[in-house]
Amino acid sequence: MGRDEEPLIPSSARPHVLLLCSPCMGHLIPFAELARQLVADHGLSATLLFAAATDLPSEEYAALAASVPNSIDFVVLPAPPADVLPSFDSMRERVMHAVSWSIPRVWDVARSLAASTAPLAALVVDMVGVPARDVAKELGVPCYMFFTSPWMLLSLFLHLPELDAKLTKEYRDATEPIRLPGCVPIHVHELPGSMLADRSSSTYVGFLSMAKEAARVDGILVNTFCDLEPAVGEGMDCMKLPVHAVGPLVWARPIGVQEDHSRTVRWLDHRPRGSVVYVSFGSGGTLTWQQTTELALALEMTQHPFVWAIKRPDNDTVSGAFFGTQQGEDDDPFGFLPRGFIERTKGVGLLLQSWAPQTAILSHASVGCFMTHCGWNSTLESILNGVPMVAWPLYAEQKMNAAMLEVQAKVAVRVSIGPGGFASKEEIASVIRHVMDEEEGARMRKFVGEVRDRAAHAVSKDGSSAHALAQVTNVWRSFASEK
Known part of the structure; x- marks a missing residue:
């Protein structure tokens, strides 16, 4: 301790x-x-x-x-x-x-x-x-x-x-x-x-x-x-x-293995300011196998550097990791990703199995947006670090949070979920580009910066x-x- x-x-x-x-x-x-x-x-x-x-x-x-x-x-x-x-x-x-x-x-x-x-x-x-x-x-x-x-x-x-x-x-x-x-x-x-x-x-x-x-x-x-x-x-x-x-x-103390923390920060140090997409669905969120594949292909399409705190897919529930994951659970932790994805994104993407030093990532200058499930802890951490969000809510009150963050606070853009709860790679890539590349992204960064200052004062x-x-x-x- x-x-x-x-x-x-x-x-x-x-x-x-x-x-x-x-x-x-x-x-x-x-x-x-x-x-x-x-x-x-x-x-x-x-x-x-x-x-x-x-x-x-x-x-x-x-x-x-x-x-x-x-x-x-x-x-x-x-x-x-x-x-x-x-x-x-x-x-x-x-x-x-x-x-x-x-x-x-x-x-x-x-x-x-x-x-x-x-x-x-x-x-x-x-x-x-x-x-x-x-x-x-x-x-x-x-x-x-x-x-x-x-x-x-x-x-x-x-x-x-x-x-x-x-x-x-x-x-x-x-x-x-x-x-x-x-x-x-x-x-x-x-x-x-x-x-x-x-x-x-x-x-x-x-x-x-x-x-x-x-x-x-x-x-x-x-x-x-x-x-x-x-x-x-x-x-x-x-x-x-x-x-x-x-x-x-929010918990500002370091969490997790220090070696993983240092490795992630060193990787971020070599990326341009505001260029990295950080992806995490929290401690409990899981996607299906098909949706995980679609997200991987979307990240590849954007050509932005990314850090992805990735979990093994779960076809039965969006909260498959709610009670946590056990160390050593996977012999091949990334075997569910599209064929060739890891090789094609080598040097562009950093995959972290399950756990990520989120506070260190969000506070790093190279991070330009956070794709998040809109769990409240992650939301507050993103706001406190002035990082706009791509909102992809999964369960509990997260869809309400996403609505408030987009409509009222104006610090997030929601991914449009289609029939059967599925988001296409084109939709995912479009929302990421919207936040990262376009004029709207600059407006969102201004809004989230103002909210960050008010949060710090509170x-x-x-x-x-x-x-x-x-x-x-x-x-x-x-x-x-x-x-």
């Missing part, structure tokens, strides 16, 4: 925050950064619990865990035994099961902390972990939800019980978009998959139950900043719960997000001082 400097106040004397993260890499990254800031910037102690869904750690999880500073007490909770795993209709149900299985252990850790010399100040959970609120209630501390997606999804989430009560048919049959305060219209094809399932299905019923549970927390932290979604934030004023924008919280000492987190931590301290 990495090491931070020892805090001036011994951790045993600091109010303690317990954080519970579900088995989602997209949640764990901002949770780790939130915990780091609570310790380093706000004088608190933090224990971060990760509710594992698998016994063996994935390559992605192991890399992140190794970079968590020692000032944070990082605990992996045991995964549910394989012999008690029921069948699941959705990835979300498997995540919820892992969290439910972990709650008795959360009780144990919370009681242990409450009995120690460091008073427990708060419990922080993600949207899946809200049932653990009863732990906080028994111990007399507030329970806050840390929402690791944008305000737009939170607005949909909090309005879902009201939308459901008014609906007489399935969401997928709607002819009009959903209109929420301050949000771009949400069209049917942009809704999370859980809302497109039958409303009688366990997938939808579970999602609706999560939305109703969210009303039980004492407050919500959101990994966004006011200037990115200002109108949505203003629409939050009507909510009964206090909602605080505390982002962008988390600066006098910024809105820094001020909001300071206010919340003061509230938590007051609970701890009363114990």
